[in-house]
Amino acid sequence: MGTLEHITIVLVRPQQPNNIGIAARAIANHGIGRLALVAPTGFDPERARWMAPKSHHVINNAHICATIAEAVAASVHVVATTARSRSREWPIHTPEQFGSLIATDPKPTAILFGPEDSGLSNGDLRMAESLLHFPTTDVRSLNLGQAVTATAVALAGGARTGPSSPPSSMEATVGRRTALINRGIEVLHEIGYLEGRSTLVVANTLTRIAARAQLRDEEVNNLLGMLKHLQWWRSTRSDP
Secondary structure, three states: OOOEEEEEEEEEOOOOHHHHHHHHHHHHHHOEEEEEEEOOOOOOHHHHHHOOOOOHHHHHOOEEEOOHHHHHOOOOEEEEEEOOOOOOOOOEEOHHHHHHHHHHOOOOEEEEEOOOOOOOOOHHHHHOOEEEEOOOOOOOOOOHHHHHHHHHHHHHHHHOOOOOOOOOOOEOOHHHHHHHHHHHHHHHHHOOOOOOOOHHHHHHHHHHHHHHHOOEHHHHHHHHHHHHHHHHHHHOOOOO
């Protein structure tokens, strides 16, 4: 049986401590690694613990972050949950498909869940490389705690058939890849490529490409060096 200790559940701007407690309970029940809270607007630890019997340690050890970037920096993969269609193209998994994927590719993974009233915004998806989609009827209203629980169940199902060895990865983390993408965006801005284009769309495209490339740290360093030299070279050329 595989392990889920490499999974981080990330609640983005959660508003209800009850949902945080339910999420913590699901994390403890299924052996998921940890909980991260991004800018929680309604975090009451005592109320959250009341909804999480025998799971207080998950809440006590929750990683409180100011930004999504901070929450996912140490991960290799980032997946965002959604119950609605998106205008931009991301690879999409169902919970069952994602459970199988995690079982066969056990690398440090962050799963993003949006706030109760609105879900994740397109800006929140900046570092996501794929989407976890919850099929619903015309009533697209899935409780945050329920969404985390359903995901945990799917992950546990995949883990039962996954490898028993602990996950290991030589891939660059999201934090390292983000540094590369940010430098790339700087260069594209300087050479005028982003004129008339959406920076967010271009950044999302680069995020998915970098994730599929499975870049290693030394490769990220090499690419950063190339971009830095390109910026230096351009700075030495005066405009005509």
